[in-house]
Amino acid sequence: MSLDKLKLSKPLVSAMNDAGYISAKEIQAKTMSRIIGGQDIIAVGPEGSGKTTNYVLGVLMKLKYSTDEAPKVLILVPDAERVEAVIDQFKMLSGNRSLRIIGLYGTGGMDEVIQDLLDGIDIVVATPTRARAVYLKLGLNLNRLQILIVDDAEVIVKQGMQLPVCELARSAGKVQHLIFTTVVHDKLSHMIDQFMNFPVTIEVEELGESQAITHELLLYQVPNFKSKISLLNSLLRDDEVFEKVVVFVNSRLTAQKLGKSLVSYKPGEVSVLNPLFFDEEGFDHIEDFKDTPEARVLIVANEGLTSPLDISGVPFIFHFEIPEKKEVFLSRVVKSGDEEVVAITFATDMELVDLRKIEQSLGFKIPVMDLPEDVVVDKPAKAPKIKTVKEDVTAPKGGGAFHDKKESNAKTHNYGIGQKAKMTMKKKHG
Template structure:
C-alpha cells in the first residue's frame, strides 16, 4: 500500500522514504486517520506489523511544537530496550525538527531525570514504574498531556505493571489514549477499562507464508494453572483414545508437581522423563516409556531436555507454551506419514507466545471449546483482600481468550485425523 494513503505531511513522507520505508503497513492504513483525528484506540497486531512506526507517525502529525516545559506525549513501554528503540524511531523520522524527547528507564539517578524534564520536553518514553516514581517526586508534569500511549501493552501486563499505568492515566486527565498490543485478553481489558471509555478496537492478523506442514494442532484457552490440570485430567480420562501421551512442561519442578496431580487408575500409568528425585516414577529414556505397556502418560520438561524421538506417539500435549518458539516448532512439524495431534493449553499470559508461533507456521491454531463439565478455578479477592479459590463449571462461558463468546465463524468441529480416532472430536466427545 502506498505511503500516500496515510495522508501524511510531505516532510514525513520524505523522512519515511529516506529511512527505507516504501509502503504502508495494514495496521497503519487502518488506524492513522483515527490517530490523527484524536480518537481513543486499541490497535491489535502481531510483532513486526509496524505498530511502533504507526504511533510515531501519528505523534509527529499531531504534535504542535512550543516552549512548554511539560510534555505533550507520554509513551509507556515494558523495558529499557523498547524505550531506546522507540526513541530511535522518533529521531529517524523527525529529522530537521527540534524534537525534545527524554527516556525514563531507571538506569540513572532520578535527580538527573527531573532536571532534564524541567528544561522542557515534548515526548517522554518511559517504563510505567519509573514514570510513576518521577511523577510522585513532582518531576513529571502531566497537565499539558495530549497523547497517552501504551506500547507492548501485553508485555506490561505480563510484568505486572498495570497499577502505575492506570495511576498515570488517571493523573493525566483528558487526553487521547492509544494502546498497542499483540493480543487482547481479560487482564489487559481490566487495565484498559480503568482509563478508556468506549475505545475503537482495530485488529490486523498478519501471518507469514506457511513454511511447513504441521501435525493436527488444537488450542485450549484456560484461565490458570489449576484449570489446566483439571482439563488435562478430564481429557486423559479416556484411556481408549489417549492410549499413549507425552505432556510437555517448562521445568522439571513443574513436571514433578504435574505427575502428582494427574489421576491414574493403574500403577506406573503416569511417569516423568528424568524425574527430579530418584525415588519418583519415571524413565531415563523415552524408548523405555514406549516399550512399557502400562506406561500411558509421560511428562517431559523442556529444560535440560535435548531433542527426543517422538515417533510413534499419537498425542502431544503442551501443558505450557515454551517461551522459545523453536522448541515448540521442532515438535509439531510433520516429517513423515504419521498422524499426530498436538494439543496446547494457554493462559492469557501465554497467548503472546502462541501468536508468535502462528506467525512462524503461517496459520491460526484452531481454538477448541472447553468441555462443559470442566471445573474452572478462579482466584477471587474477598473484602479482606485475601485470595480464595472459587470453583465454577464451564457452562458460561465455555472458552475463548478472556472467555468472550465465540464468533460463529470460530466455532470448530475439529477432526483428529488419526485412523479410527478420526471419528472423535473434543467438542462432541467431551464438550
Template sequence: MSLDKLKLSKPLIAAMNDAGYISAKEIQAKTMSRIIGGQDIIAIGPEGCGKTTTYVLGVLMKLKYSTDEAPKVLILVPDGERVEAVIAEFMLLSKNRNLRIIGLYGTGGMDDDIQVLLDGIDIVVATPTRARAVYLKLGLNLNRLQTFIVDDAEVIVKQGMQLPVAELARSAGKVQHLIFTTVVHDKLNLMIDQFMNFPTTIEVEDLGDSQAETHELLLYHVPNFKTKVNLLNLLLRDDEVFDKVVVFVNTRLTAQKLGKSLHAAKPGAVAVLNPLFFDEEGFDHIEDFKESPEARVLIVANEGNAGIDLSGIHFMFHLEVPELKETFLSRVVKEGDEELVAITFATDLELAEVRKIEQSMGKKIDVMDLPEDLVIDKVAKAAAIKTKKEIVEGPKGGGAYHEKKESNSKTHNYGIGQKAKMTMKKKHG
C-alpha cells in the same frame, strides 16, 4: 499500500523513504486516520507488523512546535531497551524537526531527569514504574498531556505493571489513549477499562504468505495452571483415545509436581522422563516408555530434553507454552507420514507467545471449547464472575471490552475425544 495513502506530511514521507520504508503496513493503513483524528484505539497485531512506527508517525503528524515545559505525549513501554528503541525510531523519522524527547527508566537517582523535564520536553518515553516515581516526585507534569500511549501492553501486564499505568492514565485526565498489543485478554481489559472510554479496536493478523505443514493443532484457553491440571485429568479419562501420550512442561520441578497431580488408575501409568529424584516413577529414555505396557502418560521437561523422538506417539500436550517458539515448532512441523495431535493449554499471559508461534507457522491454531464439567480453579472463577458482572453493568472507568474478532473465536464445538477419534479414524481409514 502506498505511503501517500496515509496522508502524512511531505517531510514525514521523505523521512520514511530515507529510512527504507517503501509502503504502508496494514496496521498503519487501518489506524493512521483514527490516530490523527484523536480517537482512542486498541491496536492488535503480531510482533513486527509495524505498531511502533504507526504511533511514532501519528505523534509526529499531530505534534506542533511549542515552548511549553510540560510534555504533550507520554509513551509507556516495558523496559529500558524498548525505551531506547522507541526514541531511536522517533529520531529516525523526525530528522527535519527540533524534537525534545527524553527516556525514563532504571532505578537510580531522578534529579537529572527531573531537571531535563523542567527545562521543557515534548515526548516522554518511559517504563511505567519509573514514570510513576518521577511523577510522585513532582517531576513529571501531566497537565498538558495530549496523547497517552501504552506499547507492548501485554508485556506490561505480564510484568505486573498495571497499577502505575492506570494511575498515570487517570492522573492525565482527558487525553487520547492509544494501546498497542499483540493480544487482548481479560487481565489487559481489566487494566485499560479503568481509563479508556469505548475505544475502537483494530486488529491485523499479518501471518505471512506461506504456511508450514504441521500436525493437527488444538488450543485450550484456560485461566491458570491449576485449571490446566484439572483439564488434563479430565481429558485423560478417555484411556481408549489417549492410550499413550507425552505431556511437555517447562521445568523439571514442574514435571515432578505434575506427576503427583495426575490421576493414575493403575500403578506406573504416569511417569516422568529423567525424574529429579531416584524414587520417582520415571524413565531415562523415551523408548522405555514406548515399550512399557503399563505406562500411559510421560511427563517431559523442556529443559535438558531437546530432540525427543515422538515417533509412535499420537498425542502430545503442551501444558505450558515453551519459552522458545522454536521448541514448539520442532515438535509440530510435519516431517514424515505419521499423524500426531498436538494440544496446547494457554493462560492469558501465554497468549502472546501463542500468537508468535502462529505468526511463524503462518496459520491460526484451532481453539477448543472448555468441557462443561471442567472444574475451574476457585480464585480464577471468582475473578471471571467479577469481570462478567462489570461488563454487564458497564465498566466504571472506561469500556475497553470488545467482541472477539471472528478469526479469533472458537472455530468448532467438537469435544476433544470426538476430534481425536476423527483424526485417528482418518489416519487409519
C-alpha cells in the same frame, strides 16, 4: 499499500523513504486517520506489524511547535531497551525538526532528569515504574499532556506494571489514549478499563506467507494452572483414545508437580522422564516408556533437553505449557513423514503472546476447541479497581474497554474431542 494513503506531510514521507519505508503497513492504514483525529484506540497486531512506527508518525503529525515546559506526549513501554528503540525511531523520522525528547528508566537518583524535564520537553518515553516515581517527586508535569501511549501493553501487564500505568493515566485526566498490543485478554482489558472511555479496537493479522505442513493441531484456552490440570485429567480419562501420550512442560519442578496431580487408575500409568527424585515413578529414556505397555502418560520437561526428543510412535502430544522458544514447539508439530499425530496445546492469557508468534511462523491460526463439560474452571477472585494517586472528577471513567468474548471462545462445553481423537486413531489402525 502506498504511503500516500496515510496522508502524511511531505517531510514525513521523505523521512520514511530515507529510512527505507516504501509502503504503509495494514495497521497504519487502518488507524492513522483515527490517531490524527484524536480518537482513543486499541491497536492489536503481531510483532513486526508496524505498531511503533504507526504512533511515531501519528505523534509527529499532531505535535505542534511549542515553548511549553510540560510534555505533550507520554509513551509507556516495558523496559529500557524499548525506551531507547522508540527514541531512535522518533529521531530517525523527525528529520531536521527540533524535537525535545527524553527517556526515563532505571533506578537511583533523578535530580538531573527532573531538571531536564523542567527545562522543557515535548515527548517523554518511559517505563511505567520510573515515570510514576518521577511524577511522585513532582518532576513530571502531566497538566499539558495531550496523548498517552502504552506500547507493548501485553508485556507491561505480564510484568505486573498495571498500577503505575493506571495511576499516570488517571492523573493525566482527559487526553487521547493509544494502546498498542499483540493480544487482548482479560487482565489487559481490566487495566484499560480503568481509564479509557469507549475506545475503538482495530486488529490486524499478519501471518506467514506460506503455511507449514503440520500434524493435526488443537488449542484450549484456559485461565490458569489448576484449570489446565482439570482439563488434562478430563481428556486423559478416555484411555481407549489416549493410549500413549507425551506431555511437555517447561521445568522439571512443574513436571514433578503435574505428575502428582494427574489421576492414575493403574500402577505405573503416569510417569516422568528423568524425575527430580530417584524414588519417583519415571524413566531415564523415552524408548523405555514406549516399550512399557502399562505406561500411558509420560511427562517431559523442556528444561534440560539438549536435543529433540524422539516422539515417533506416540500418537498424542500435549504442550501443557508453551515452550519459551517457538522453535522447540515447531520442531514437534511440523510433519516430517507420514505418521499421524494430534498435538494439543493449553494456553493461558499470559501465554497468548508466545502462541501468536508460533502462529505467525506456522502461517495459520490453531483451531480453538471448547472445554469439555466436566472441566472445573478455577476462576480467581475478581481483581479490585486499581486505586490512583489523584482522583480527577473530570477524567473519563472506566467501562469502555470491556468487550464480550467471541462466541467461539465463550462456550464452556464440548462434545467433539473424543470423537475427533477416535477418528484419528481409526485412520492410524484402519
